[in-house]
Amino acid sequence: MRESYGSTTASRGLRHRLMRWFGRSTEARVHPSRQTLRGIMEISPSPLLLVSANGRILELSPSAADLLESDTLAGTDIDKLIAPEDLPAFRQLCRANRQSGAPAKLRTVLADAFPVEIAVTPLRISTHTGLREAYLLGLTNISEVEVLRSALEYRVNxxxxxxxxxxxxxxxxxxxxxxxxxxxxxxxxxxxxxxxxxxxxxxxxxxxxxxxxxxxxxxxxxxxxxxxxxxxxxxxxxxxxxxxxxxxxxxxxxxxxxxxxxxxxxxxxxxxxxxxxxxxxxxxxxxxxxxxxxxxxxxxxxxxxxxxxxxxxxxxxxxxxRGGGISMEEIREAINSGAIRNYLQPIVDVETREIAGFEALVRWEKCDGSLILPDKFLGKFLSLTHAEEGVSLLRRLRMQVMETLTIAPGAYVAFNVELDSLAVPGAAAQLAESFGPYCGGDRPIVLEISERAFNERLDLKTVLSELEKLRSTGFRLALDDFGAASSNIARLLDFPVDIVKLDKLLINDLLNESTTRKPLFPIAMMCSWLNVRIVAEGVEEQAQLELLQSARITHQQGFLFSPPRPVEEINAIKLTIGTDPEAKSADVRIPESTAAAGMLDDELAELDQIGQ
Missing domain, CATH: 3.30.70.270 (Reverse transcriptase/Diguanylate cyclase domain)
Incomplete structure (x- = not known):
């Protein structure tokens, strides 16, 4: 009989009766008899206890007997089952529920062994002498629930x-x-x-x-x-x-x-x-x-x-x-709106007085006309370009330059590339795609990789393979920050480099440290033997220009000639030689070479001897 009453139909019937009886207020309920409650509890799949107002267990469902491993609890005082430390809370819960008529719950341990959650529902039982106060206790075995909850919590954390x-x-x-x-x-x-x-x-x-x-x-x-x-x-x-x-x-x-x-x-x-x-x-x-x-x-x-x-x-x-409060979303919006874009700084051949190339340098234009320099946002900018959307963002920035630059058609444009992005098979094809139809076009494209980025942890074999693929596609390669790290000569011999850019810190020390000036001729001669062009960047003084030129380093870049400028300004510039009174601030100025200052004569002579 018990198994047949435990059917789904019986469970639905039980839920229907409980909703009808216990879903109403205490006054509005149809008060069941004890016999009716016994029948409901007999077929209940959930452990239920019927307890009198004074705490005596009147009835228990078969599933409650199974849970508590006893079917002889009828007539027992409920207080003897509940953990002593939880008795005050249980009694208070019963009193409060009797006043409110609403179900409530308490967690405790029954019979010193069974962790349960008790749902206490006040009710009145119809008897031949009238209505009697009682409580229906629904028991939930939380030992299994706790195991599942603990497992879920572990997975989440x-x-x-x-x-x-x-x-x-x-x-x-x-x-x-x-x-x-x-x-x-x-x-x-x-x-x-x-x-x-x-x-x-x-x-x-x-x-x-x-x-x-x-x-x-x-x-x-x-x-x-x-x-x-x-x-x-x-x-x-x-x-x-x-x-x-x-x-x-x-x-x-x-x-x-x-x-x-x-x-x-x-x-x-x-x-x-x-x-x-x-x-x-x-x-x-x-x-x-x-x-x-x-x-x-x-x-x-x-x-x-x-x-x-x-x-x-x-x-x-x-x-x-340095703008640490700038968010990734602000950078993304600035790229999409065109506020972040590439400026160009000319690279000048001081011997032929022509523009040999340009370096693309990212800048952020604010609405008030001010500029945010890369040191304030470059880290987050590069992190953004590493994301899936980064390829399209970089493509947009590079295409803007290649599409709009019209001056000096034979001059190359150099773009900085992170070396570790090339340590992946297929990187060359992805990088070439970011230049669209301008890859292998009439205007040469130079990819600058930093000498500082080389380390023994990189898969240099893959890097070399990808660089060779890029060169075969028509790109030129420049080794940037030359002189800032060790193993430069090995780098020149091992990698397909077309251009070497002397580190700015090396140029800054030219006028102060004779030991810094001495290697200029050997570097120039070594690059000449390897058919590698040298570019000196960070040139800001006339004396630096002349000292570099004496070392046969004629391709130079720096504020002495021009700051980085938007492409539309670059398209409008003209070359001026010396101190042309009609020259505008927007022009590229190539100072006329003069005899070196007297303080440099001995150094130049010594450099010339080293060169010879």
């Missing part, structure tokens, strides 16, 4: 790949540490991780992320917490009170991650990481702290990666001065 905290779980720990006044926050991003997925497959990428996660576990203590915030970005909560303690910890993490590696065939794959850290004051919000730690991490990536930067007071002041 933990990353499924690494087992570290998820972004949500990590931010909870960040808030808790901040409230305790001991929040040391470290954010880190694995350098050049995309090249692992692209070159060795996503399985290898996942394996490396697991190795990084294990490295983080080994580097942190029991009172710390580590999380994977998304992709190859991780975070650590490190409770501390001193900046020095936090940056020392960040450096320890950096070195630990550097040693993490995974096997891929016969190779070991590893990557460095860039870190940003902050020990926020109590009046700084968690959101501000995360933003500043992220900015410090981006700064670490932009100046060479594999380093940790502390967002201390000096960094925050500099960050604010």
């Amino acid at each position: 933990h990353d499924p790949l690494t087992g570290l905290l998820s972004r949500q779980g990590f931010l909870r720990r960040v808030h808790a540490a901040h409230q305790a006044g001991e929040l040391g926050l470290v954010l880190l991003d694995v350098d050049h991780f995309k090249t692992v997925n692209d070159n060795f497959g996503h399985d290898t990428g996942d394996a490396l992320l697991l190795a990084v996660a294990e490295a983080l576990r080994s580097a942190i203590g029991a009172n710390c917490a580590a999380g994977r915030l998304g992709g190859e970005e991780f975070g650590i909560v490190f409770p501390c009170r001193e900046d020095s303690e936090l940056i020392d910890f960040a450096q320890k993490v950096r070195k630990t991650v550097r040693r993490a590696s995974v096997a891929c065939g016969t190779r070991r794959i590893s990557r460095t990481c860039s870190l940003g850290a902050i020990l926020p004051p109590s009046d700084m919000s968690v959101e501000q702290a995360v933003t500043l730690a992220d900015a410090a991490m981006l700064e670490a990536k932009s100046i060479g990666r594999d380093r940790a930067i502390l967002a201390d007071d000096a960094f925050i002041e500099s960050h604010d001065a």
